[in-house]
Amino acid sequence: MATKVNVSSLPFVLASETPREDLGGGIARQILGYGPEIMIVRVWFEDGSVGDVHSHPHSQSTYVESGKFEVFIDGEKQVLGAGDCSYIAPDLDHGVKCLEAGVLIDTFSPVRKDFLGEG
Structure with missing residues (x-):
């Protein structure tokens, strides 16, 4: 039986003290609060940048804080x-x-361990 890894952020995550990761192509991300079953990530996009079509085993809900985006999901x-x-x-x-x-x-469920460098 596999051991469940207990990963989590600190209880309080201050955006001003949390680094942004430059992903290239006009996209940057900031990993905010997370625990084994949930993760919140802020992602900045420059005009015209593209988040390539992909899939993963996580549920994802995305809130548009600002800007305008053409979103593709499962053919729509x-x-x-x-x-x-x-x-x-x-x-x-x-x-x-x-x-x-x-x-x-x-917002992802469960946590994106790949974003944390854990595979």
Whole structure:
């Protein structure tokens, strides 16, 4: 039986003290609060940048904090703006194109251990 790794952030995560990771192509991410079953990540997109189509075994809900994005999920496209949200079930192909520079808040379940360098 595999041992469950207990990964978690500190109880309080201050954005001003948390580093951003430059992912290239006009995209940067900041890992915020997380525990074994949930993770919140802020992602900045420059105008025209693209989050390539991909899939993963995590549930994902994304809130548009600012900007405008064309979101692709499982063969469907929708333009979303500030205040809008999307839900991506596990293993569905999805991606995003930034139409106006902005920020997405991604919530994953369970935690994205690959974002933490744990595979």
